[in-house]
Amino acid sequence: MASANGPLRKRIDALVASDRLTPDAAQDPAIAALDALLAELAKPRAANKASALGWLFAAKPKTQNIDAPRGLYLYGGVGRGKTMLMDEAFALAAGLPRAQTRRRAHFHAFMADIHNRIHAWRQDETKSGDPIPHVAESVAQEAQLLAFDEFAVTDAADAMILARLFTELFARGVTVIATSNVAPDNLYANGLNRSFFVPFIALIKERMVVLELASPTDHRMAKVPDGDRYVSGSARFDAVWQMLLGTDEESGIEIRVKGRNITFPRTAGGLLRTDFDTLCRKPLGASDYLAICERFHTLCLEGVPVMEEADRNAAKRFIALIDTLYDTGIGLIVQAEARPAALYMPTHGTEAFEFKRIISRLQEMQASDWGG
Ligand SMILES: Nc1ncnc2c1ncn2[C@@H]1O[C@H](COP(=O)(O)OP(=O)(O)OP(=O)(O)O)[C@@H](O)[C@H]1O
Numbered sequence: 001m002a003s004a005n006g007p008l009r010k011r012i013d014a015l016v017a018s019d020r021l022t023p024d025a026a027q028d029p030a031i032a033a034l035d036a037l038l039a040e041l042a043k044p045r046a047a048n049k050a051s052a053l054g055w056l057f058a059a060k061p062k063t064q065n066i067d068a069p070r071g072l073y074l075y076g077g078v079g080r081g082k083t084m085l086m087d088e089a090f091a092l093a094a095g096l097p098r099a100q101t102r103r104r105a106h107f108h109a110f111m112a113d114i115h116n117r118i119h120a121w122r123q124d125e126t127k128s129g130d131p132i133p134h135v136a137e138s139v140a141q142e143a144q145l146l147a148f149d150e151f152a153v154t155d156a157a158d159a160m161i162l163a164r165l166f167t168e169l170f171a172r173g174v175t176v177i178a179t180s181n182v183a184p185d186n187l188y189a190n191g192l193n194r195s196f197f198v199p200f201i202a203l204i205k206e207r208m209v210v211l212e213l214a215s216p217t218d219h220r221m222a223k224v225p226d227g228d229r230y231v232s233g234s235a236r237f238d239a240v241w242q243m244l245l246g247t248d249e250e251s252g253i254e255i256r257v258k259g260r261n262i263t264f265p266r267t268a269g270g271l272l273r274t275d276f277d278t279l280c281r282k283p284l285g286a287s288d289y290l291a292i293c294e295r296f297h298t299l300c301l302e303g304v305p306v307m308e309e310a311d312r313n314a315a316k317r318f319i320a321l322i323d324t325l326y327d328t329g330i331g332l333i334v335q336a337e338a339r340p341a342a343l344y345m346p347t348h349g350t351e352a353f354e355f356k357r358i359i360s361r362l363q364e365m366q367a368s369d370w371g372g
């Protein structure tokens, strides 16, 4: 049972007391669930033959390790505090008997590592047979506790192996914590060959507590003062970008949609800085915007111009972009030439009509609790 006074509860209360966090009762169930998990990890480790002599049993784990704590799958909208809570719990797990070895990774980076290990196994002429149990064994040897940030499945090669990989990991007593923007049932939605993937969803529900962090507050956006979310000046826009960036380094990233690659030179984790011309004057469409929203949590968009009749195609794309941002709850910071109501000049036509919705959405998205 989770104590009302578990280590994470105490840690969060202390951060609130020192004004580093604001109280958010909607985070309480997640804190309790993580404290329950920490209490499980604090129990002495059960003797586990399969794990101690892992290499012997690597190909065939003899028994399911039913003694392992149930993991936690924490999902919800952007900026709700999932990563923050997971990272705080991960730090508190240091030295606990069942978390003596721990690994925290971005889920995509973890899967890239898994594919590398599978590849290395296949290249090695001394090895034969199914690589997955062996890869799972090596991962389990390195970490009893795995914490995955931004759990998402978009890649068919990942989808095909996840059920088998995680069955093998759980069988070796590995505990998994994950944060995600989607409920397990919505993972790999509409993906290729989804029937191969479906057993993985059942596995998550069996081996992990599934919990939604349904806070009304996007804490990330709450840090940006209302007046700084839609600005005219580049300097002010840049200051917000720097503030969101904090100590993170900017880097370029390529994302792939429908066989095409889009390059974004200025990103950091879930933050994307780009401009109107890149997103709205190139032949991108709703599916590209959706891919962007799946990959990033906050878009800093600069150079939004006043649009005239001649900019109708760009305006169409801008409408699709804002609709997608709105629907997916992504945070938006804008640097524009005019207030939302003065962005589109023509008064007739479909775009003029649709722009009314966009004006209202842009205004709503500037509110600190937008996205809930
Ligand atoms: N209760 C809180 N008070 C103040 N700031 C908070 C609180 N909870 C989280 N934050 C901060 O808000 C920001 C967003 O939180 P976090 O990254 O954990 O969100 P998330 O749910 O993981 O979002 P995403 O789905 O986009 O990854 C972080 O800077 C985090 O430290």
Ligand SMILES: [Mg+2]
Residues within 6 Å of the ligand: 082, 083, 084, 149, 150, 179
């Ligand atoms: Mg996160």
